[in-house]
Structure formats: structure tokens, C-alpha cells
Amino acid sequence: MNSSKTPANAFEDGEPEAAATEGGRRRATINDIARLAGVSKKTVSRVINQSPFVRDETRERIEAVIAEWGYAPDPQARGLAFRRSFLIGMIYDNPNPQYVVNMQLGLLDGMRGSGFELVVHPCDRASPTFLADVRTFVERQKLYGVVLPPSVSEDERVAKLLREIGCNYIRIASVELDKPEHMIVGHDRMGGSQAARHILDLGHKRIAFISGPPSFRSSHERRGGFEDALTEDGMTLDPRYVIQGAYTFESGTACGDALLAMTPRPTAIFAGNDEMAAGVLQSARKAGLMVPRDLTIVGFDDFQIAQAVWPPLTTVRTPTREIGRMAAEKLIGDARREARDPAGTEPVLVVRESSGPVPTV
Amino acid sequence: MNSSKTPANAFEDGEPEAAATEGGRRRATINDIARLAGVSKKTVSRVINQSPFVRDETRERIEAVIAEWGYAPDPQARGLAFRRSFLIGMIYDNPNPQYVVNMQLGLLDGMRGSGFELVVHPCDRASPTFLADVRTFVERQKLYGVVLPPSVSEDERVAKLLREIGCNYIRIASVELDKPEHMIVGHDRMGGSQAARHILDLGHKRIAFISGPPSFRSSHERRGGFEDALTEDGMTLDPRYVIQGAYTFESGTACGDALLAMTPRPTAIFAGNDEMAAGVLQSARKAGLMVPRDLTIVGFDDFQIAQAVWPPLTTVRTPTREIGRMAAEKLIGDARREARDPAGTEPVLVVRESSGPVPTV
DNA sequence: CTGAAAGCGCTTACAG
DNA sequence: CTGAAAGCGCTTACAG
Numbered sequence: 001m002n003s004s005k006t007p008a009n010a011f012e013d014g015e016p017e018a019a020a021t022e023g024g025r026r027r028a029t030i031n032d033i034a035r036l037a038g039v040s041k042k043t044v045s046r047v048i049n050q051s052p053f054v055r056d057e058t059r060e061r062i063e064a065v066i067a068e069w070g071y072a073p074d075p076q077a078r079g080l081a082f083r084r085s086f087l088i089g090m091i092y093d094n095p096n097p098q099y100v101v102n103m104q105l106g107l108l109d110g111m112r113g114s115g116f117e118l119v120v121h122p123c124d125r126a127s128p129t130f131l132a133d134v135r136t137f138v139e140r141q142k143l144y145g146v147v148l149p150p151s152v153s154e155d156e157r158v159a160k161l162l163r164e165i166g167c168n169y170i171r172i173a174s175v176e177l178d179k180p181e182h183m184i185v186g187h188d189r190m191g192g193s194q195a196a197r198h199i200l201d202l203g204h205k206r207i208a209f210i211s212g213p214p215s216f217r218s219s220h221e222r223r224g225g226f227e228d229a230l231t232e233d234g235m236t237l238d239p240r241y242v243i244q245g246a247y248t249f250e251s252g253t254a255c256g257d258a259l260l261a262m263t264p265r266p267t268a269i270f271a272g273n274d275e276m277a278a279g280v281l282q283s284a285r286k287a288g289l290m291v292p293r294d295l296t297i298v299g300f301d302d303f304q305i306a307q308a309v310w311p312p313l314t315t316v317r318t319p320t321r322e323i324g325r326m327a328a329e330k331l332i333g334d335a336r337r338e339a340r341d342p343a344g345t346e347p348v349l350v351v352r353e354s355s356g357p358v359p360t361v
Numbered sequence: 362m363n364s365s366k367t368p369a370n371a372f373e374d375g376e377p378e379a380a381a382t383e384g385g386r387r388r389a390t391i392n393d394i395a396r397l398a399g400v401s402k403k404t405v406s407r408v409i410n411q412s413p414f415v416r417d418e419t420r421e422r423i424e425a426v427i428a429e430w431g432y433a434p435d436p437q438a439r440g441l442a443f444r445r446s447f448l449i450g451m452i453y454d455n456p457n458p459q460y461v462v463n464m465q466l467g468l469l470d471g472m473r474g475s476g477f478e479l480v481v482h483p484c485d486r487a488s489p490t491f492l493a494d495v496r497t498f499v500e501r502q503k504l505y506g507v508v509l510p511p512s513v514s515e516d517e518r519v520a521k522l523l524r525e526i527g528c529n530y531i532r533i534a535s536v537e538l539d540k541p542e543h544m545i546v547g548h549d550r551m552g553g554s555q556a557a558r559h560i561l562d563l564g565h566k567r568i569a570f571i572s573g574p575p576s577f578r579s580s581h582e583r584r585g586g587f588e589d590a591l592t593e594d595g596m597t598l599d600p601r602y603v604i605q606g607a608y609t610f611e612s613g614t615a616c617g618d619a620l621l622a623m624t625p626r627p628t629a630i631f632a633g634n635d636e637m638a639a640g641v642l643q644s645a646r647k648a649g650l651m652v653p654r655d656l657t658i659v660g661f662d663d664f665q666i667a668q669a670v671w672p673p674l675t676t677v678r679t680p681t682r683e684i685g686r687m688a689a690e691k692l693i694g695d696a697r698r699e700a701r702d703p704a705g706t707e708p709v710l711v712v713r714e715s716s717g718p719v720p721t722v
Numbered sequence: 723c724t725g726a727a728a729g730c731g732c733t734t735a736c737a738g
Numbered sequence: 739c740t741g742a743a744a745g746c747g748c749t750t751a752c753a754g
Contacts, residue, residue, distance in 0.1 A: 045734095074503075122466065403724075441749090
């Protein structure tokens, strides 16, 4: 029902309509620039759109007038003519506020100075109107493109829909789900290996893994990377020590309780994200265990919670903001910037106080 | 430099231009509806804008056609004619991700079904181009209105600018800074009193207060409310026990260290927000104090961190999302909805495990 | 109560 | 290399 409504009456009970001219002279339009430069508006348009078919001298003259007047084309008018707006949508269902904010900041980084703006669109993939809502959002706003973080990025129905309605999109995921031009691939697998390497170097043998929900690809990748490193050392993950969480604090506590009740209990636990690792910390406390003396805990993400708990968590930092920046740059096709920071998206292990040598007992 | 750039070349290296028609028939326009209903487009426009000057029969006929075709007016075209877009801007500098996300969700709640969309705009008030950036953002996008959470809401320069360029705005703050139609006022003062009441009921006498930064009005209001309650009991806040933090975890630790080094040391500490309260928890641990046995700690906000630390924090929950919803509704003038939930914005004390009776020592 | 004309600020064909 | 005409999908005067 919400998709058919429109902002009615929005302008009926009018404020004083001084808006347009108040605070100085009217903003210049393409017509003003054309007149001032002594050319047609079409030629100004060519300059705006960087057409090569303008004589250098003409271009310079126009650019001078544009600069002098601080002219900037109206994105609304331009969009109407282009049949496409200058808005980028972020469609997401990730429940972690820090992830969401970091991603938004990254997208904004990549859009800075481009004239595009970011429209946010949280959603619920389980809603019966989910796909229709996405379609309405994209079509109504004539979005220039959308960025899809996990787990929306992993929904093939969304990608298919976007292709059908001809909307540009970038999927952020831990595996190559689509053609390269539609993907930014994170290094969850590598991060998992880094966590395992750290735990192995500490000498641990009884190592447990708490996975995220199976519906997130990152759950599998983080585990995969973790197992890769074990394999390198000729070890394998004991299935009894593998347990499924849900990327939430509460699930971390529950999984921690289960793991710590086992005999022999693991000496190290790698949780698929910091929230769950913080939950395990609670379990350890309840079980009367000292961390890291009796138990090593390693998280993933390095969100704020990792530093707020006690002891602060050893974890793997993921460059969410950087990934967002790359996604935006890829979407708006700023090749110049895409070139820089080629390797800025690799995770890095952050060693704090929740990990230590294997208990000598 | 970023304010003069425009999305150039955006459409030059063209994707196959099938977008507009693919996936079914072309979207209906006002002309289609007019033709189908046998009226002029102006009359359709009247229906869209809920003008009273349409005969009922005509209106019904048009509405039927609109419904049949799932027609929705193009916000871009409408905006161009209106000289104003259907975009709401959120301009903010609050560093707390949970606050930002909750506020965004609240604004979206209030906008749902209205046809408006939310454009996010984090900013830095200390930047030399801050005001120019805000102006460019608002004017370029012809924003319908903006919502300003603290501390941007407390910047008179911003309000003045917005007034000058004729942009609607809502300021969210803990005191009435502006005309009522521009304000949503939170109840930080009441929340402060609730925290104090709880601490007093527990029997504490040596009570400390860690304030937020003085540049935030909420710092003063939370303290004011706190003192109000003390006064009710014939007590006053000992100036030695008042210390200034910065709303950050680190500042909480620093202030906690200072407070716990005093003799006699306070038996209860009220921190201006949860981050700082979590920091105090760290100090207490370092000082070898048990919470709440040796020390009561109360926070403010009830963000996730309050539950992730040990022991979980007693705190005052602020209805950020609700406040956001009200701000959006006020901005787009949805009186029907403004009416509901009149008292939904009051803070509520959440008692957890970080507060207890005064030590019997 | 209803409509024909002009316009919002741009761009797309189409000419030259 | 440059421009006059028409159009994007709406609304605002202005008539009737």
C-alpha cells in the first residue's frame, strides 16, 4: 500500500514563497551561461558533458563563465532529460549499525565531488513485498545505480530484477557471484586464515569455530579460510568443535555455553564476528574461566565492541569503509580513482588481550 | 573544490539502452492517464495534488485509471516543476553509529508511504567549508527539507542559512532552540532525573557525575535533570565529583580513573552516556573494584554496548528512533500521524546489573 | 469545476 | 564544430 502513495498536499499550505530568490540573486541556469558566453545552450551542454566536439577556445570561454557564476547544472532537470537520476541507492539488511555506517561513509567517500547523492534503503528480505519494494524504489527514483552489501547482495532475485529493469548495480560479497563489473569481493577467506594462523602460532590444538548463519556467504568463507590454515599445519577442524551461531551477541553466548560444557573443552574459540566473540566472553565468565589464561577468543570485524569488552578482543579488521569507497567508484565509473589503493581491502589481524598461549594444564 | 563538479561522462560509454522499456510496457505518464480518463492532464494533476476543485465523479474516474495502471507521478518531473525535490536530507555529525542508524530508521518510519526519500549527509562542523557544503547540498538537490540531529541542530549558523535559502528544517535537541515548528525536543533532562532517582533510591550519598562535552546541550540537560532529583532529596552535587568527559569510551576510562583515585571515592557514578559508562567499568576493573558491589555505574542511551559489557549496564533508554519518526512526520506535515503516539518519546530507566545498594563498608 | 498554453532546466535527435 | 526545435513529465498562471 505504501508504494502507490505520493506526497500530496506537500505544497498547498504554502510558506512564504521567497525561497527561490532570497539570499542573493537567482541561481544561474544553462540559458544564462549560454547567453553570457554567446553560444547556444546545446554547446554549454556539450561542455558540461565533456563532449569532445567543442572547439578548445569555445570550451574555455564557456568554462570561464561557468566558473565566474559558480554555475552547476540542476541534477533534477538533467535527470529528467537523461531519464535517470543522479542518486545512488544503498539497499541493505545488515543489522550491525557499525557496518551500515562504515559502508555509508565508504560510499560517500567514493562519491565525493561527483555530484551524486546517497539514498539509503534498509529492507527486509523476508517481506512478501520485498522485491516489489525494491523495484518501486529503483524505478520511481530512476536510480543511477545501487550498491548491495550482504546479505542483499547474495540474493539472485534482486540481481535479476535489477538487470531486467536496466539498473546498474554493485554486489559486495565474499565470493564472485556475478560478472566482475558487478562485484566487489572482500577477503573473508584470507581473514579466516589470519585468525587461524594466529591461534596456531600460539600453540593451540583444540580449536573451536562458531560460524555465522549459513545464509551469509561470509560464514562459509571465514570458515573456509580458517580450515585452509589448519590444513597447512596438517590439522583439521574437529566437527564436534564446529557450531553454528547467528552473528549476534546472544548466539555467541549460547554457542559459548555449549562449547565450554564439552570435555575436553577447546582451548581456543574463533567466532565468525566480534558480536559472537563478545558473547563467548560472557560464557567464559559464567564458566569461571579467565581469558586468555584459560581460553583464547578471536573475533572478526574489529568493530567498537571488540575494544569495549574485557579483555579487548583479538580480531580481524575488515576494511568496510574502503570496500564501500571502491563500490561507489566502480559504480560511477571513476577510473582515475579506481586505480589508487589497489590493495587497500585486505583484512589485518589485530592482536589484543583475548588471545594467549595454550594453557599448560 | 568538490562542490563545483558534476557527473560528467556519466552516460557516454553507454550500456545497452534497453532500460526504459525492458521488463514490460513503458511506465504510464500523466498524459496516458489523462487520455485514458478522457480529461486534461491538468485535471489529473489536480487529483494527484488533492485539489478540492474536481468534481467527485471526475475524480473517481481518474483515480480508477490511476489504480488500474499503477500510475505514480515521476518525482523528478514533479520536483522540477515545483522547484523543489521530494528528498529529505539528514545532516549530522554524531559519531555514534547506533544513534545514526536509529535516527535514519526513525526518519524512514516517518516517511514511509509518503513518496519522499532520505539522503544522508554526514559532515564536520569544524571544516572551513562546512556551511558552504551544506548550502550546496541543500540548494543543488533542492531538498524538500532537512533534519538536524545534535550537534548540528545546535549550530545557529546552520539554522540561519536554512532560513535564508528557504529550506524547511527540523532541529532535534534537548531544549527549545527555535520556533516550535522547527523543533523536536527530547527529554534528556527527565532522563537525568530518572538516573538520579534510581541511584538515590539505592541509598547512595557520594554520587559522581561524568558529563558529556559542553558543546552538546544534552550534556547540560542530563546533568540538570540529575541535579533536579538530588535537590528534591535535599542533596546537592559535590563539585569535586563532577568531571567532564567527551561521550567516548576512552574519556570514560580517564574520568573513571580520576574519580576512583579520590578519597573518599564515590559509591555511584552516573555517566552521560553508555560509552563513558563502559569506560568507567574498565577503570573499576583496573582498580580492583567489583561492580555493583563496590561501585554503582549508570549510563545513558541504552545502546548495544550497555548489554555487551559485564555487568550489563543500568541505563536510561532514549527513544531515538521514535524521535526520528516524529521529526520526519513534522517535516512532511503528516498531521494524521503526528497525532498518534503523543507520549512515545519519554526516556525509560532500564535497570540491569551495574547498579546496587550502597556498600556497607 | 475544467483545459490550452507556457515553462521548470536540462538533453536528444536532427540539421548544417 | 555549432545550433534551432522538440521533448523529458510534471505544474503554474491564466482563461473560461
